Amino acid sequence: SAVISQKPSRDICQRGTSLTIQCQVDSQVTMMFWYRQQPGQSLTLIATANQGSEATYESGFVIDKFPISRPNLTFSTLTVSNMSPEDSSIYLCSVFTGPYEQYFGPGTRLTVT
């Protein structure tokens, strides 16, 4: 199993500012995934982050808006840049500890005013 923590758990931010979300895992993992869950919606994959290489972004998501860092095998950050109210969502990180076992963090609830 994996224990994943995220910081902050929630935040209220003003339009035009940026927020960096941290994801910490209690074990070393190769790949980390960042998801967004807009209010009342399902999860949408933002990007896949490997240690030592640039993140791979899904269609509709760009690095300038959602820069990701992956400095080591237990940690990653996602920044939501130049925020607008449409960015109000829950942001979740996720890891695989094996080929089949996927775990999610508790999420960061972001509200943009």
Place this chain on the structure above:
Amino acid sequence: DAKTTQPPSMDCAEGRAANLPCNHSTISGNEYVYWYRQIHSQGPQYIIHGLKNNETNEMASLIITEDRKSSTLILPHATLRDTAVYYCIVRVDGGYQKVTFGTGTKLQVIP
């Protein structure tokens, strides 16, 4: 990844079996069926997965039809804590593949 279709919502009486269906008619031979659930305000939780045989673990049972075009997740004795959104996903295994979530089924367990 193949797409899945699930009913948007279901009710189940507490203590009864909850049977959640999923259609995945375009599933490929090398794609597995996975189930996750998301309890309100929490991250999704892995429940079970299978390829073509029925599977059971401490949380649930997974029944996959012989043609693999549909499956059913069974919670044998639903409790109020099982109220959640349940996601059925199909994906190719081989490790560490990204997972695409559909809209899921919101299960409400009623006292």
